[in-house]
Amino acid sequence: MSGRSTFYVTTPIYYVNDVPHIGHAYTTLACDVLARFMRLDGRDVHFLTGTDEHGQKIEKAAATAGLPPQAFTDKVSQSFRDLVVKMNYSPDNFIRTTEKRHYAACQALWEKLVAAGDIYLGKYAGWYSVRDETYFVEGETEVGPDKKRRAISTGAEVEWVEEPSYFFKLSTWSERLLAFYEKNPRFIGPDSRRNEVMSFVKGGLQDLSVSRTSFSWGVPVPGDPKHIMYVWLDALTNYITECGYPDVSSPNWKYWPADLHMVGKDIIRFHCVFWPAFLMAAGLEPPQRVFAHGWWTNEGQKISKSLGNVIDPVELVDAYGLDPVRYFLLREVPFGNDGDLQKRALVGRLNGDLANAYGNLCQRVLSIVAKNCEGKVPPKGTLIDADIALLDRAKGLLAAVRAELNEQAFHRALISIWEVIADANRYVDAQAPWALAKIDPVRRDTVLWVLAETIRRVTLLVQPFMPDSAAKILDQLAVPADAQAFAAFDRELESGTTLPKPQGVFPRFVEPATAAS
RNA sequence: GGGCCCGUAGUUCAGUGGUUAGAACGAGCCGCUCAUAACGGUUAUGUCGCAGGUUCGAAUCCUGCCGGGCCUACCA
Missing domain, CATH: 3.40.50.620 (HUPs)
Incomplete structure (x- = not known):
């Protein structure tokens, strides 16, 4: 900064x-x-x-x-x-x-x-309401038909009061x-x-x-x-x-x-x-x-105690999970703008961005690795253009996210990370490692290595936003604690490292069954 | 009253003078089957609030109007 x-x-x-x-x-x-x-x-x-x-x-x-x-x-x-x-x-x-x-x-x-x-000692003067025990500025008061001045918000009578006060x-x-x-x-x-x-x-x-x-x-x-x-x-x-x-x-x-x-x-x-x-x-x-x-609104409505629609963050976390809530709040709305908290949108982000795009990417890659590579980081063979293109996108993320966060543009930081996730999903389909298994296992291993390495870089950058989930994914990639800071951003996954059994990190959110229906 | 900002696809928005206005989500169709019924490809939709003006050319600049929001001092 x-x-x-x-x-x-x-x-x-x-x-x-x-x-x-x-x-x-x-x-x-x-x-x-x-x-x-x-x-x-x-x-x-x-x-x-x-x-x-x-x-x-x-x-x-x-x-x-x-x-x-x-x-x-x-x-x-x-x-x-x-x-x-x-x-x-x-x-x-x-x-x-x-x-x-x-x-x-x-x-x-x-x-x-x-x-x-x-600082000097002077007098503070204003329209004081004894009943409310507070001062009102002139504009917050009005003179009624009985010629008495009252606070507009509370209706209490006010009087001109002066008290000694220090002034800046x-x-x-x-x-x-x-x-x-x-x-x-x-x-x-x-x-x-x-x-x-x-x-x-x-x-x-x-x-x-x-x-x-x-x-x-x-x-x-x-x-x-x-x-x-x-x-x-x-x-x-x-x-x-x-x-x-x-x-x-x-x-x-x-x-x-x-x-x-x-x-x-x-x-x-x-x-x-x-x-x-x-x-x-x-x-x-x-x-x-x-x-x-x-500010946040609640399903399009202004939040106020009198409306009774105050949002309790604890309830949100209990209902949707901590990391999804953290992600949603910073992804959904351009930081600096007002935003609307819609449960439908939250569930959309949770299922679309987290479960389908990111969680499923990790899961599909890691399970092929688990089944085909003896549960170890596969060997990195010769890289072709498609591999290098994806890896370069992932490499560029650190500088991109750093620049966005320098402006407090959390949403744009997340967008740039998720673009790489989408690229990785496209790459999986294009390279079809499941088909390579039979015809070219060496190439398959390289594809899987590229994917695992991409997930590693992406996940390093996800850490600040969703620390628990990112930690789980880094564990599944066997990234050691001392390689989780950005100083180790370029320390590539080492082929042959034993990996734990993959486990889903972002389960889909399924609406709890309603009583009727 | 004064000032600032906004009005673009069903939705959320990007685009601040230049070829047929973009993305995501949602919708339709196709493909794939490794994966959390996930993923990929593809199609469609817009009088870019309205009306004038400047310009070879405007969603993009200017004026007016309509609609919405925010600020206009000590209640965090």
Whole structure:
């Protein structure tokens, strides 16, 4: 990505007032695939996810549950750690904003901002609803016929309230941010988001309220502990807490600046405007790239709690299997776009791409080998043009996938891999090794070797997406552990290696019998 | 209101000035039989949202209209 050997990728830290849903699973999955790819590609990877545990909402939710805030967040945060296991994510750490080191990092950053003259004490003013215990901006309120102003969303009466608050001088950062975006065209992806952010900044920025006195569950402002640092300053700081901030001699500091913050499109402003401004104000480098992905709909419908159509990733995995779900989420939709989760489409991918194309390719090749070659990697004879053509396609995959993932184009990476799988299936039919068995066993062996070697290369690249399934296939090819990284991409299968009995890896999905019918 | 984006085969999309507009899935037909009834070959379908304009030439550029989506600050 940057040419340096480290690769630091982060998910947002997830707010613990809710259980994980498909959106959380999706963001972390994308990061996981990148982290796994980069590790296999020899990079020094640090992959961070975690939970955001502060704020008034949590304080209230804990009180409602009759628990101290820490005990409450311990409990809810666990569901996100469980998801890591369920989805086979490979984070190097799981950070929590309630950790001591995070308080230290937030307060150190705060002091830097104060020293830089970018923070001042002012008054936060807005339309406050006592009933909702929250502020509304002017546009979220309206004056009714009784001349009383109410929040549109909740109907609660609001009153003008002012409280002391510290402010970050965001208004002074517009030009520096725009200059930064210009110099770093890759900073925001996809491009449509970049346009959005830039036009937002061009419209002028207001100073940002960064402390509150209305609750206490959070990081106290240094020297003025009645003030609690406001959500985003606290939350965003996690990315440098992990790198040891403020101790720049920490072994983890080498990972900063992050190579990629993966985010949902709803929080792009915080990552692309506020965060680089905070960092530059503190004399720190902004991250190299922020990528905003889209949202999933459920069978064409917007997902919402009130509609009751929230997608639980655990249910999906239980119904269709982990790797098929991982594959589908990244293959079905151009990454960055919104996508629709249709079970019919998922089953289509599972059966068409995984069971028929890839799984069956492995199975048909490996069973001919098992039956005809004494269960060993067959001898590689003289290669003809058709052999070389297929092998070359497979060889080209590493560079192709690397380039696509560099742009977070997961779907295109998978498309290019599956093109080679389709080529391999065509090659099997064209070469008909079953017919060669009787007339030219030497040629048959070469054909089988070419196929096994192609499957090896393809499967090395499938690893980041479907680690368990790829491991099973590599085992069936007897690829040793030390030959599974991309450094060994060109280490060809050795003829004569004993292979285990082939076994199907991607069973077809058959609709469970319905009660009626 | 202002800004950005999109509207291409039944479906999901690719194609951003140049020969008869492509892919995948789905559908029909043929072949194969190693394999998870898998695989391969082949056929078919489109007034490229509508109407103008620029150009030797437009799905591709410009204008208008219709339809859809997103952004327009602190509720992650």
